[in-house]
Amino acid sequence: MPFIRSGEAVAHEIHGARFVSYVRPATGSRDLAAWRGEVPAGTVGPAHTISHEEAFYVLSGRLRFTIGGESAELGVGDAAVAPAGSELAVANTTDQPAHMWVTTRVGLSAELADGGTITPPWTH
Numbered sequence: 451m452p453f454i455r456s457g458e459a460v461a462h463e464i465h466g467a468r469f470v471s472y473v474r475p476a477t478g479s480r481d482l483a484a485w486r487g488e489v490p491a492g493t494v495g496p497a498h499t500i501s502h503e504e505a506f507y508v509l510s511g512r513l514r515f516t517i518g519g520e521s522a523e524l525g526v527g528d529a530a531v532a533p534a535g536s537e538l539a540v541a542n543t544t545d546q547p548a549h550m551w552v553t554t555r556v557g558l559s560a561e562l563a564d565g566g567t568i569t570p571p572w573t574h
Contacts, residue, residue: 462570467489468488470488472484488548489511489549491546492542495540497538499538500560501534502557504558505553506552508524508549517537556573
């Protein structure tokens with residue numbers, strides 16, 4: 451299934467953000483997962499340690515990424531890469547929504563600061 455139509459996307463809500471999944475095993479991908487992240491104004495996501503590398507591309511608005519203790523605010527057309535095993539946090543500290551495209555390997559999991567684990571359904 452090389453083509454994925456917008457009607458096949460599945461939305462998930464977690465930590466105040468919306469994840470709209472396109473590329474995943476259920477749509478034919480064996481290795482990659484990719485989704486659009488929709489981050490409302492004023493949303494601060496929790497820091498978490500990721501199992502696989504993630505690549506981010508800002509589609510609209512501005513987002514603050516903290517990766518391995520280093521922070522940067524990125525705007526439209528900017529990108530970031532979080533290495534596997536790094537601590538990651540994403541925040542929208544503006545008064546406007548922001549959107550990003552995210553790509554990782556199938557099977558991503560994340561460990562929260564409290565020791566809890568998230569296995570995002572959009573990466574499996």
